[in-house]
Amino acid sequence: MSEFREKTSIVDARIPEGPLANKWVDHKNHVRLVSPGNKRRIDVIIVGTGLAGASAAASLAEMGYNVKAFCFQDSPRRAHSIAAQGGINAAKNYQNDGDSTYRLFYDTIKGGDYRSREANVYRLAEVSASIIDQCVAQGVPFARDYGGLLDNRSFGGVQVSRTFYARGQTGQQLLLGAYSAMSRMIAKGGIKMYNRHEMLDVVLVDGKARGIIARDLNTGVIERHSAHAVVLASGGYGNVFFLSTNAMGSNVTAAWKAHKKGALFANPCFTQIHPTCIPVSGDHQSKLTLMSESLRNDGRIWVPKKKDDPRKPVDIPEDERDYYLERRYPAFGNLVPRDVASRAAKERCDAGYGVGASKMAVYLDFSDAIKRMGEDVVAAKYGNLFQMYEKITDENPYKTPMRIYPAVHYTMGGLWVDYNLMSNVEGLFVLGEANFSDHGANRLGASALMQGLADGYFVLPYTIGDYLADDIRTGPIPTNSSEFDAAEKEVKDRLHKLMNNGGTKPVDYYHKKLGKIMWEQCGMSRNAEGLREAIVEINAIREDFWKNVRIPGSADQFNQELEKAGRVADFIELGALMCQDALDRNESCGGHFREEYQTPEGEALRDDDNYAYVAAWEYQGAGVPAILHKEELHYENIKMVQRSYK
Amino acid sequence: MNLKLKIWRQKGPKDNGKMVDYPISDISPDMSFLEMIDVLNDQLVEKGDEPVAFDHDCREGICGSCSMYINGEPHGPGRGITTCQLHMRSFNDGDTIHIEPWRAAPFPIIKDLVTDRSAFDRIIQAGGYISVNSGSPVDANAIPINKQNSDEAFDAATCIGCGACVAACKNASAMLFTSAKVSHLSLLPQGEVEAQKRVLAMVNQMDEEGFGNCTNTGACEVECPKGISLEHIARMNRQFLGAAISHSPEKGGGGGE
Numbered sequence: 007m008s009e010f011r012e013k014t015s016i017v018d019a020r021i022p023e024g025p026l027a028n029k030w031v032d033h034k035n036h037v038r039l040v041s042p043g044n045k046r047r048i049d050v051i052i053v054g055t056g057l058a059g060a061s062a063a064a065s066l067a068e069m070g071y072n073v074k075a076f077c078f079q080d081s082p083r084r085a086h087s088i089a090a091q092g093g094i095n096a097a098k099n100y101q102n103d104g105d106s107t108y109r110l111f112y113d114t115i116k117g118g119d120y121r122s123r124e125a126n127v128y129r130l131a132e133v134s135a136s137i138i139d140q141c142v143a144q145g146v147p148f149a150r151d152y153g154g155l156l157d158n159r160s161f162g163g164v165q166v167s168r169t170f171y172a173r174g175q176t177g178q179q180l181l182l183g184a185y186s187a188m189s190r191m192i193a194k195g196g197i198k199m200y201n202r203h204e205m206l207d208v209v210l211v212d213g214k215a216r217g218i219i220a221r222d223l224n225t226g227v228i229e230r231h232s233a234h235a236v237v238l239a240s241g242g243y244g245n246v247f248f249l250s251t252n253a254m255g256s257n258v259t260a261a262w263k264a265h266k267k268g269a270l271f272a273n274p275c276f277t278q279i280h281p282t283c284i285p286v287s288g289d290h291q292s293k294l295t296l297m298s299e300s301l302r303n304d305g306r307i308w309v310p311k312k313k314d315d316p317r318k319p320v321d322i323p324e325d326e327r328d329y330y331l332e333r334r335y336p337a338f339g340n341l342v343p344r345d346v347a348s349r350a351a352k353e354r355c356d357a358g359y360g361v362g363a364s365k366m367a368v369y370l371d372f373s374d375a376i377k378r379m380g381e382d383v384v385a386a387k388y389g390n391l392f393q394m395y396e397k398i399t400d401e402n403p404y405k406t407p408m409r410i411y412p413a414v415h416y417t418m419g420g421l422w423v424d425y426n427l428m429s430n431v432e433g434l435f436v437l438g439e440a441n442f443s444d445h446g447a448n449r450l451g452a453s454a455l456m457q458g459l460a461d462g463y464f465v466l467p468y469t470i471g472d473y474l475a476d477d478i479r480t481g482p483i484p485t486n487s488s489e490f491d492a493a494e495k496e497v498k499d500r501l502h503k504l505m506n507n508g509g510t511k512p513v514d515y516y517h518k519k520l521g522k523i524m525w526e527q528c529g530m531s532r533n534a535e536g537l538r539e540a541i542v543e544i545n546a547i548r549e550d551f552w553k554n555v556r557i558p559g560s561a562d563q564f565n566q567e568l569e570k571a572g573r574v575a576d577f578i579e580l581g582a583l584m585c586q587d588a589l590d591r592n593e594s595c596g597g598h599f600r601e602e603y604q605t606p607e608g609e610a611l612r613d614d615d616n617y618a619y620v621a622a623w624e625y626q627g628a629g630v631p632a633i634l635h636k637e638e639l640h641y642e643n644i645k646m647v648q649r650s651y652k
Numbered sequence: 653m654n655l656k657l658k659i660w661r662q663k664g665p666k667d668n669g670k671m672v673d674y675p676i677s678d679i680s681p682d683m684s685f686l687e688m689i690d691v692l693n694d695q696l697v698e699k700g701d702e703p704v705a706f707d708h709d710c711r712e713g714i715c716g717s718c719s720m721y722i723n724g725e726p727h728g729p730g731r732g733i734t735t736c737q738l739h740m741r742s743f744n745d746g747d748t749i750h751i752e753p754w755r756a757a758p759f760p761i762i763k764d765l766v767t768d769r770s771a772f773d774r775i776i777q778a779g780g781y782i783s784v785n786s787g788s789p790v791d792a793n794a795i796p797i798n799k800q801n802s803d804e805a806f807d808a809a810t811c812i813g814c815g816a817c818v819a820a821c822k823n824a825s826a827m828l829f830t831s832a833k834v835s836h837l838s839l840l841p842q843g844e845v846e847a848q849k850r851v852l853a854m855v856n857q858m859d860e861e862g863f864g865n866c867t868n869t870g871a872c873e874v875e876c877p878k879g880i881s882l883e884h885i886a887r888m889n890r891q892f893l894g895a896a897i898s899h900s901p902e903k904g905g906g907g908g909e
């Protein structure tokens with residue numbers, strides 16, 4: 007029983023009837039369509055130009071809708087998706103290793119520790135192959151073999167090679183593909199692009215999402231934009247931890263504003279801590295750098311068998327090394343899923359076997375791979391990652407093992423959406439990392455790019471029509487209504503408050519404080535007592551922030567400190583909700599590890615009888631516990647079992 | 653370490669700017685250059701002064717945001733890196749460091765170190781794409797692409813749109829940026845179809861934006877953080893000439909449509 011207020015209403019995901027493999031095709035055949043002539047009369051706002059937003063914007067504009075797209079960077083091409091390294095999954099079975107739609111579906115459900123929706127995940131696996139076709143047609147230069155055909159690599163948590171990649175810059179190449187498709191539609195007038203604009207609220211008219219309030223970041227001018235539907239593709243919220251692998255600007259503001267207007271926030275505590283990142287080097291650190299998971303294909307992870315071994319790693323003989331992943335998980339070895347690999351690293355470091363100055367790191371060693379394949383082959387596969395590592399640490403990974411440690415990387419939680427990717431607020435759609443998505447309690451590597459592009463190229467273009475079919479006679483949505491007045495006033499009042507509270511502390515001071523609490527109490531392992539304390543502390547940070555933060559300059563100009571302040575204010579409220587969610591979920595699953603619930607071997611212990619649901623939270627006010635709604639998860643095609651990678 | 657910073661401060665696009673001195677101390681050699689500016693900015697905020705505005709996002713050398721001159725060099729000392737990948741260990745205790753925004757007419761200053769590089773977006777909009785709609789394209793392996801072309805296309809495609817090539821060039825030419833995109837697409841069978849129209853449209857847009865001519869100094873290649881090669885400029889020139897002679901706009905396939 008939850009200790010929080012719970013609504014008996016069960017949220018309905020509106021999953022189509024029929025056998026799993028036919029649901030999507032049948033659904034597509036039966037959704038309502040908007041005729042080409044009518045599409046011209048319909049406006050759609052898309053917030054975000056990462057893979058999810060850019061692919062959606064291009065696709066909807068090609069279909070004939072009037073799209074207005076927003077991003078806070080100076081160009082859509084710089085969205086956070088640009089940084090994705092390792093690859094994108096697709097069930098193409100080009101390697102003839104037994105891959106199939108079903109297998110990708112099964113791996114994703116299992117990898118997510120049985121906390122995702124079967125119908126959505128199946129659809130994702132189903133459209134995955136088309137994504138690769140689409141991207142190649144756009145000119146995405148995926149890696150190829152000497153026969154000129156596409157190459158694949160394998161990623162954690164699976165036993166097939168289904169990951170397509172473009173050296174270590176897959177996200178860049180996919181995003182440039184989507185950005186070029188967008189650019190084409192911008193030139194044709196199908197998309198109006200608003201760079202350096204930040205959405206600060208969503209506007210509801212008669213309960214439907216009909217527009218946004220945005221701030222022009224160059225001038226500080228507050229603008230009203232209306233549309234028949236609003237699509238949020240604003241990315242994940244890993245920066246609630248201050249330190250993460252996310253880009254500095256990644257934030258929860260768009261999603262949080264929607265949440266405050268009634269959109270349910272689902273599974274907020276499901277966070278992915280990525281096992282292979284460059285360890286923290288000091289207090290000055292502003293972000294953490296990921297070393298792609300693809301490195302675990304050929305690199306071996308180990309720590310010395312002896313505590314505080316003073317020797318250099320190259321001087322430690324083979325039999326005095328503990329390849330703890332290979333030891334604990336012989337079937338998957340270094341390729342266990344991320345949550346498992348991260349916890350295993352933490353376990354070794356907490357037990358005193360960590361390496362490096364901080365002792366909070368483990369080795370990722372390529373010496374065997376170099377012996378086996380030669381330095382050239384290793385360089386061709388991972389050269390840019392090795393170079394990146396060397397630039398940051400001043401150490402050469404060809405000569406000495408990398409030091410790595412887990413870091414916050416991805417958020418599986420996000421706004422709740424139904425099968426059509428619409429939130430419980432009518433006309434508000436959510437795509438990509440911003441929705442609670444298809445990854446359950448843990449995402450498999452190379453599946454975020456797949457999901458973002460699936461949502462934008464292949465799902466939303468069909469499902470949004472079903473909603474917009476009612477709007478062909480609505481006409482343009484006016485922006486002079488009382489609803490727009492009220493939303494604009496709220497935004498302006500809040501900015502005014504931030505600018506004029508007479509405080510003394512920079513925004514980062516609060517962000518770092520929040521991040522520390524989140525990392526310690528709501529990070530790789532959590533317990534009830536710590537989470538309760540964290541909620542109290544976070545509420546205190548919120549009060550202090552609104553009294554004592556200082557933002558120089560004015561709101562009517564380019565003001566990055568003000569941008570940061572708005573984002574951190576929302577992170578603080580989100581942090582409290584994440585702790586509440588983690589506290590409510592009295593089980594361990596995927597990335598959510600509650601110390602009270604583990605097997606004797608220290609593996610996550612799920613409680614399917616009581617927690618096989620999506621926790622969808624309803625906002626009640628800052629500092630007030632949210633109300634829990636449940637979406638029960640039904641597994642009709644897969645049997646729920648204890649995950650095992652042994 | 654202790655440093656003397658000299659930073660360009662400019663309130664807005666229409667204001668006059670000037671270099672301002674900021675001494676800074678206790679900088680760790682392990683900090684990145686941007687983390688050093690973070691430290692300065694927090695100190696400025698605590699004093700009630702406006703922090704130095706600068707673009708940045710990924711902080712790992714891929715988004716192309718963090719553009720600035722450091723001691724007169726785009727992205728500072730060191731080859732093949734962006735400012736966010738520059739570490740303070742590249743400097744010595746007591747150094748004076750000059751920090752300025754890109755200086756090129758097509759990149760007007762917005763504030764301090766922040767410039768408007770939307771001209772690059774417009775060059776891409778002019779034709780830097782393959783005209784294909786989302787829907788049902790052919791199977792990805794239906795058209796094999798020889799590895800050499802595919803690798804070369806990839807090398808060109810790694811451009812991050814940072815603008816260092818323009819900033820490094822005494823003529824503020826955008827040839828390296830534009831040619832990288834032209835090469836990437838024309839080396840692939842999918843992109844070859846529209847190659848002629850594309851190159852004409854993109855070069856035309858580049859000129860309209862006010863970027864200067866290329867006089868083959870090669871400064872762009874030296875300063876490009878992604879090592880984009882001058883060969884792409886040569887290829888673009890050949891394609892441009894060929895297209896200018898043979899391309900008739902009425903029959904054109906795609907780019908710039």
Ligand SMILES: Cc1cc2nc3c(=O)[nH]c(=O)nc-3n(C[C@H](O)[C@H](O)[C@H](O)COP(=O)(O)OP(=O)(O)OC[C@H]3O[C@@H](n4cnc5c(N)ncnc54)[C@H](O)[C@@H]3O)c2cc1C
Nearest residue numbers: 054055056057058078087092093205241438439452454455
């Ligand atoms: C270092 C790194 C490597 C990764 N590697 C991989 C990988 O190899 N494979 C894989 O599958 N996944 C990978 N991921 C995960 C994946 O990159 C992301 O989950 C995915 O790119 C998110 O895409 P998105 O479109 O949902 O959002 P994003 O790309 O984050 O885009 C968000 C967009 O929203 C805009 N925005 C946000 N808020 C506002 C607002 N209030 N107003 C206006 N605009 C706003 C931003 O400007 C931006 O355009 C990686 C992630 C990281 C951090």
Ligand code: SF4
Nearest residue numbers: 811812814815817876
């Ligand atoms: S060509 Fe090089 S310097 Fe020019 S924009 Fe591209 S990456 Fe930057």
Ligand code: FES
Nearest residue numbers: 709711716718736
């Ligand atoms: S901040 Fe992205 S390249 Fe430097």
